[in-house]
Amino acid sequence: MDKRSYFWIPRSEVAFFQSLVDSTDNIARIRTEQNTETEAKIILIYDSSLEAEVRDLVRYYEQESGNIAKTV
DSSP: OEEEEEEEEEGGGHHHHHHHHHHTTTOSEEEEEEEOSSEEEEEEEEEGGGHHHHHHHHHHHHHHHOOOOEEO
C-alpha cells in the first residue's frame, strides 16, 4: 500500500532532493505540491515497506544540505 510523507524544504534544494531520490533506485515518487517564495511542499509517495529507507533518505538530505525538512 502506498504511503505519503509531506514536508517543506527550501525551493533551491528541490533539484538536489530529486537527485537523491533518483539515486536510490527511485524508492519513492516525488511531487512538489505547493510553493512559497522560499519553500516548496514536497510529497514523497512510497510503498509502506520502504518507510525506514525513506526516513533514512530524508535524514541524509538534512545532513548533506544542512537544512531541516519540516514535516507537515
